[in-house]
Amino acid sequence: MHMPHQSSAASRDPASLHSPNTAHLDLIDLHRKHGPLVRTAPHVVSVADSAMIPLIYGATEKFKKPAFYPIQCISWRKQPAMNLFSTRDPEQHRVEKRKVGAAYSLGNLLAMEDQIDSCTRLFCDRMEEANKSPIDLGAWLQYYAFNVVGEPTFSQKLGFLEGGQDVDGMMKAIEGMLAYASMCGQVPWWHNVLLGNPLLTKLAPAMEHWNQVLIFTLKAINSRTELQRDGELNDAAEQGADMLSRWHNVKSTDPLKMTTRDIIVHLSTNNHEAMAKMRAEIDEADGKGLLTHPIRYKEVTAHLPYFCAVLKEAMRLNPSVGLIMERHVPPQGANICGKEIPGGTIVGINPWVLNYDESLFERPESFEPSRWIDGTKEELQGREHILSLNFGAGARGCIGKHTSLIEMHKILPEMYRRFDVKLVRPDEPWKTTNHWFVQQEGLICTLAPRAQH
Ligand code: HEM
Secondary structure, eight states: OOOOOOOOGGGSSSGOOOOTGGGHHHHHHHHHHHHHHHEEEEEEEEEEOOGGGGTOOOOTOOOOOTTTTGGGOEETTTTOOTTTOOOOOOHHHHHHHHHHGGSSSSHHHHTTTHHHHHHHHHHHHHHHHHHHEEEEEHHHEEEEEEEEHHHHHHHSOOOHHTTTTTSSTTTHHHHHHHHHHHHHHTTTTHHHHHOHHHHHHSTTTTTTGGGHHHHHHHHHHHHHHHHHTTOOOOHHHHHOSSSSHTTTTOSSSSOOOOOOOHHHHHTTTOOHHHHHHHHHHHHHHEEEOOSSSSSOOHHHHHHHHHHHHHHHHHHHHHHHSSOOOOOOOOOOOOEEEEEEEEETTTTOOHHHHHOOTTTSSSTSOOGGGGGGSOOHHHHHHHHHHGGGGGOOOGGGGGHHHHHHHHHHHHHHEEEEEEEEESSSSSSSEEEEEEEEEEEEEEEEEEEETTOOO
């Protein structure tokens, strides 16, 4: 099976060039042609050099987020309410992160693994019910991802997997927000006359009721509060182990939750051999009794090295973020790739560009899980370092990284252990759209339960 996005300009329809939907692919081509610095707009420079990651995205946040980010916030009581993701103010960021950060650590999340397992069971049950009829696996994995985020946060299922559908238009709303940001973010002052226009709240006093992310979160908090009142909380909530309990004093909504659409995208594999090898590894570990039901995270990292390599390779080929992660050069300017770049210039790295850089990954267009296994310790660490930019870096790196990685490490091997997954139209490439995050559509599959599992 080969489900690549078309990956170089030469192989693509010229009409698709320079459309925002393929901006990530165009940028790969531009860097291959012009080198590590490409000026994409008068004051915007795309950087393709992994050595610049610490400078641009360092822990001390010398390069601050520009106006692209604050337009991605919700409104609360008719005012823009900056969240952890959208704020440009390092002090607000520090305070917000201190409030919620610990809950997202690997250790704390793994302490709630039983709750994630209940979502995995529900997902597998729903797949069995589908009874080999074609389903949109991309959508179902996204429902799983939403339910998993809900479990440790609210100690309850949010209804995505149960209903097999988007709940309260939440997924659509996030897609819309990202699409808006991807376009308006290129010319952020447009935001002042569009959704950021204060007149809008006067014209439409209930503006925040349009905000599905907010409505959804408030509903989840309310319903959790009702369960508490009625004494129907599950164990984690009883013990105060869910995130809501940890955040006891949280008054505003949770920061922007990006979906783990990467799970979906990461299913792209064109290699029957890799699939067979991965399946054999899972079956062998299963046969030796090394895997519980559902599979635990640590079992996967300990006993399924080839699966882990497949996952990394899929993440390399399909990073979620498809635009440069913009930052302002500080007022005094900076030397970037040997060039003096003036203060105020917007610079940034697009993970797609590094992941497809021939000097970093040989045959970058090719799906080769072995690159995550073969090599010296230094080489492997170097590759991991580059891949980690998929989740950003430094002070503003992704807070949901462990949540997403745990999900992917659990649901995917469990799914392959229990089902034969087949694409309904294996020759059709999937369609991807770059709206800040690169999202695919059309992962229509059948899942046939495997007899022995
Ligand atoms: C595969 C899934 C995910 C990917 C690939 C991803 C990727 C990223 C990236 C690249 C950034 C940095 C953006 C930048 O610097 O411009 C980021 C930041 C962030 N992500 Fe994620 N993310 C994922 C899942 C999640 C989840 C599940 C959550 C919430 C539970 C989340 C919450 C956040 C937050 C709050 C920030 C801002 C952190 C800060 O500024 O301190 N993400 N994410």
